[in-house]
Amino acid sequence: MMSFFDEMASTISAAGKQTYRAAKEASEIGKLRWKISEEDRKLKHRFARFGVLCYASAKDGSERDLSEEIAEIDAQKQKLADLKVRLSELKNEKKCPNCGSTSAFEDAFCRKCGTAFEAENEEV
Numbered sequence: 001m002m003s004f005f006d007e008m009a010s011t012i013s014a015a016g017k018q019t020y021r022a023a024k025e026a027s028e029i030g031k032l033r034w035k036i037s038e039e040d041r042k043l044k045h046r047f048a049r050f051g052v053l054c055y056a057s058a059k060d061g062s063e064r065d066l067s068e069e070i071a072e073i074d075a076q077k078q079k080l081a082d083l084k085v086r087l088s089e090l091k092n093e094k095k096c097p098n099c100g101s102t103s104a105f106e107d108a109f110c111r112k113c114g115t116a117f118e119a120e121n122e123e124v
């Protein structure tokens, strides 16, 4: 049979685990924010480089193939979008596909425009 002290000890350790989990999530969010700003910086860098290439080819009238740069930019944009989705999930939010505003993850409809969210795979 569990003594009073055993019970108290297990309650305290459960609370500790909860705090640990919250702290871990907070640090995940922090890491993700940092990663997003880093990837955003890379994207801006790619755009700047793209601008320079466009300028150069427009100036000398040369036909430059920029498809590789465009593909790189698109991949970078996708990477950034994925990270932002991940951040929303961690923050327990989701983005409206219609207006782009943020609602709580459990909401069935957008808080701003009322668009119905598609039923997702619920994690219970």
Ligand SMILES: [Zn+2]
Pocket (backbone or CB within 6 Å): 096, 097, 098, 099, 100, 101, 110, 111, 112, 113, 114, 115
């Ligand atoms: Zn909306």
